[in-house]
Amino acid sequence: MSNLAYERDEGAYAAEDADIASMSQMRPVPRISIQAFCETESVASPIERAGEDRRMAKAHLKVHMGGVPTAIEFYQTAPTPNLIILESRAEPRALIQSLSQLAEVCDPTSKVVIIGHYNDVWLYRELIKNGISEYVVAPISMADIVGVISSIFVDPEQKPIGRSLAFVGAKGGVGSSTLAHNVGWAISNLFKSEVVVADLDLAFGTANINFDQDPTQGIAEAVFAPERIDEVYLDRLLAQCAEHLSLLAAPSSLDRVYDFDAEAFSQVIDTAQRSAPLVVLDVPHVWSGWSRSVLAQADEVVITATPELANLRNAKNLVDMLKKLRPNDPMPKLVINQVGVPKRPEIAVADFADPLGIEPAAVIPFEPLFFGNAANNGRMLGEMDAKSPIVQTVNELAHVLTGRSEVKSKKGKPGFGNLLGRLKLSKKK
Numbered sequence: 001m002s003n004l005a006y007e008r009d010e011g012a013y014a015a016e017d018a019d020i021a022s023m024s025q026m027r028p029v030p031r032i033s034i035q036a037f038c039e040t041e042s043v044a045s046p047i048e049r050a051g052e053d054r055r056m057a058k059a060h061l062k063v064h065m066g067g068v069p070t071a072i073e074f075y076q077t078a079p080t081p082n083l084i085i086l087e088s089r090a091e092p093r094a095l096i097q098s099l100s101q102l103a104e105v106c107d108p109t110s111k112v113v114i115i116g117h118y119n120d121v122w123l124y125r126e127l128i129k130n131g132i133s134e135y136v137v138a139p140i141s142m143a144d145i146v147g148v149i150s151s152i153f154v155d156p157e158q159k160p161i162g163r164s165l166a167f168v169g170a171k172g173g174v175g176s177s178t179l180a181h182n183v184g185w186a187i188s189n190l191f192k193s194e195v196v197v198a199d200l201d202l203a204f205g206t207a208n209i210n211f212d213q214d215p216t217q218g219i220a221e222a223v224f225a226p227e228r229i230d231e232v233y234l235d236r237l238l239a240q241c242a243e244h245l246s247l248l249a250a251p252s253s254l255d256r257v258y259d260f261d262a263e264a265f266s267q268v269i270d271t272a273q274r275s276a277p278l279v280v281l282d283v284p285h286v287w288s289g290w291s292r293s294v295l296a297q298a299d300e301v302v303i304t305a306t307p308e309l310a311n312l313r314n315a316k317n318l319v320d321m322l323k324k325l326r327p328n329d330p331m332p333k334l335v336i337n338q339v340g341v342p343k344r345p346e347i348a349v350a351d352f353a354d355p356l357g358i359e360p361a362a363v364i365p366f367e368p369l370f371f372g373n374a375a376n377n378g379r380m381l382g383e384m385d386a387k388s389p390i391v392q393t394v395n396e397l398a399h400v401l402t403g404r405s406e407v408k409s410k411k412g413k414p415g416f417g418n419l420l421g422r423l424k425l426s427k428k429k
């Protein structure tokens with residue numbers, strides 16, 4: 001942290017009392033990644049201090065010196081975080097100009113806040129119109145920063161910030177859980193964005209084995225005491241598996257029976273979605289009130305199937321049911337897994353996909369040695385061999401399922417809800 005924070009005069013301390021008062025109502029900021037690019041110490045310093053506020057304890061914040069040009073350079077190679085804060089002393093038109101270059105390297109899902117030095121209504125309107133979340137005029141205080149971040153990510157009126165991805169198998173043993181864990185890990189690792197994996201297979205779940213974890217508490221605590229669940233309690237149940245990945249593990253024990261009512265998981269899933277930008281739901285291959293409700297409510301559903309007749313029949317039933325339950329949502333994604341088991345008669349990929357009316361999002365070969373070694377060692381596939389074609393496929397799925405659709409291309413990539421496209425339009429006027 002910068003020493004500047006301590007070298008403050010009387011006036012600054014008076015301002016801090018006001019800060020404390022205005023911040024007392026704010027809720028904790030979820031597990032988001034934030035990067036700031038500052039041109040002046042007077043902006044960098046309150047941002048750094050905001051990063052140390054207890055409300056920001058879960059967020060990952062990094063402050064870089066250098067403004068928009070440094071950010072553009074930085075994101076040529078690095079993934080963009082959930083939030084980018086940019087300070088710019090540029091005059092309004094030059095600022096808009098430089099942002100169009102940033103949009104080319106910025107993921108559309110990243111939010112952007114600008115701290116400028118011009119109190120200019122035209123600039124403000126132009127930025128908001130182009131998908132910038134907020135424009136704040138310097139000087140700023142630490143409370144301003146925490147306030148802006150809260151207003152974007154913890155507005156209680158707003159929907160939870162996290163998206164949920166539910167993975168379900170067309171049969172047991174098709175690799176749905178393995179895929180859920182590996183895609184979750186890939187998202188956390190590739191995009192440096194927080195992921196919570198929830199293992200909903202309380203009796204037999206394997207996430208604890210696959211991530212080499214032995215947590216004493218986990219999802220059972222949450223579903224058996226839904227009234228206790230809030231972000232703080234959830235935190236205690238999460239086991240950290242990787243830098244940006246935590247697990248809500250299943251007890252994987254038969255001491256209890258697990259007869260849940262239909263909404264048993266709603267509270268914990270909702271809380272997880274308020275605390276992380278992505279929640280991966282590993283849904284077991286069962287059809288019950290609660291599993292149907294989890295699948296019906298997820299933002300995205302991934303069906304894993306192997307190329308056999310019973311899988312096709314079940315996948316077809318699942319797809320038809322999901323279309324009925326979620327008429328206004330995109331079709332579920334289909335992964336055909338374990339293709340090419342020696343001597344096994346298999347349905348060709350095209351013949352499998354055709355009756356479902358879904359183009360498979362991925363086709364993964366049967367590789368028992370690779371999958372077996374990873375599982376036995378409690379490692380992810382990407383940790384075993386990052387170069388493997390299967391890992392490349394998992395990484396592509398990570399892109400598709402987070403709306404990044406393809407590996408970051410430098411050209412013509414719309415950012416901030418299509419800032420680039422709109423800027424081109426407004427330039428023509």
Ligand SMILES: Nc1ncnc2c1ncn2[C@@H]1O[C@H](COP(=O)(O)OP(=O)(O)O)[C@@H](O)[C@H]1O
Binds near residue numbers: 169173174
């Ligand atoms: N493509 C594959 N090739 C070989 N083995 C696989 C493949 N995908 C998954 N497996 C293995 O299949 C077994 C069942 O996987 P799992 O993810 O538990 O299935 P599900 O959750 O659908 O019941 C695991 O041992 C896993 O390592």
Ligand SMILES: [Mg+2]
Binds near residue numbers: 284285
């Ligand atoms: Mg499973």
